[in-house]
Amino acid sequence: xxxxxxxxxxxxxxxxxxxxxxxxxxxxxxxxxxxxxxxxxxxxxxxxxxxxxxxxxxxxxxxxxxxxxxxxxxxxxxxxxxxxxxxxxxxxxxxxxxxxxxxxxxxxxxxxxxxxxxxxxxxxxxxxxxxxxxxxxxxxxxxxxxxxxxxxxxxxxxxxxxxxxxxxxxxxxxxxxxxxxxxxxxxxxxxxxxxxxxxxxxxxx
Numbered sequence: 001x002x003x004x005x006x007x008x009x010x011x012x013x014x015x016x017x018x019x020x021x022x023x024x025x026x027x028x029x030x031x032x033x034x035x036x037x038x039x040x041x042x043x044x045x046x047x048x049x050x051x052x053x054x055x056x057x058x059x060x061x062x063x064x065x066x067x068x069x070x071x072x073x074x075x076x077x078x079x080x081x082x083x084x085x086x087x088x089x090x091x092x093x094x095x096x097x098x099x100x101x102x103x104x105x106x107x108x109x110x111x112x113x114x115x116x117x118x119x120x121x122x123x124x125x126x127x128x129x130x131x132x133x134x135x136x137x138x139x140x141x142x143x144x145x146x147x148x149x150x151x152x153x154x155x156x157x158x159x160x161x162x163x164x165x166x167x168x169x170x171x172x173x174x175x176x177x178x179x180x181x182x183x184x185x186x187x188x189x190x191x192x193x194x195x196x197x198x199x200x201x202x203x204x205x
Contacts (some may be wrong), residue, residue, distance in 0.1 A: 008026055065083070067093050068089055072085045136184070164194075164198045165192065169189050
């Protein structure tokens with residue numbers, strides 16, 4: 001913008017001038033014009049069309065947000081679907097969250113979906129280990145009173161007094177011997193160990 005003259009800067013600062021018109025005068029792309037105006041802090045009326053203020057644009061109207069009530073200019077083709085002024089208001093709407101919770105997501109549990117989301121470059125052991133850990137967490141949550149009757153805190157390594165969920169039959173052994181992940185995730189194969197003991201076992205693997 002340093003190459004622009006005082007007169008050109010004044011034109012950029014005029015909100016009634018459209019970006020298209022300014023691009024013809026200044027020889028810059030409309031996107032560049034918009035970027036310059038943003039740096040200058042120029043507020044162009046919402047919904048303006050080739051410099052025409054929103055009040056004179058008969059194709060749109062101001063519609064209040066369902067959540068906060070803030071009015072925003074909405075083009076005619078969106079009058080029936082517009083409800084929110086921002087994504088934040090959309091997520092804060094209980095009706096919207098309820099609608100999301102009722103969406104059928106059973107397809108995400110199918111084998112074909114899992115395969116479509118898997119990275120073909122991920123090593124087979126990593127896939128196996130991740131599945132064991134996912135299943136083990138579900139087992140732990142279901143049988144927490146049996147697996148962790150003393151209520152030890154599960155922590156990362158390095159936390160004083162912390163414990164970790166350990167597999168009696170090790171994950172590496174299970175992978176090398178083609179043991180199904182479901183077997184390693186059974187409650188009989190899970191126990192709580194101090195993180196130091198668990199770390200020592202991992203180093204031996």
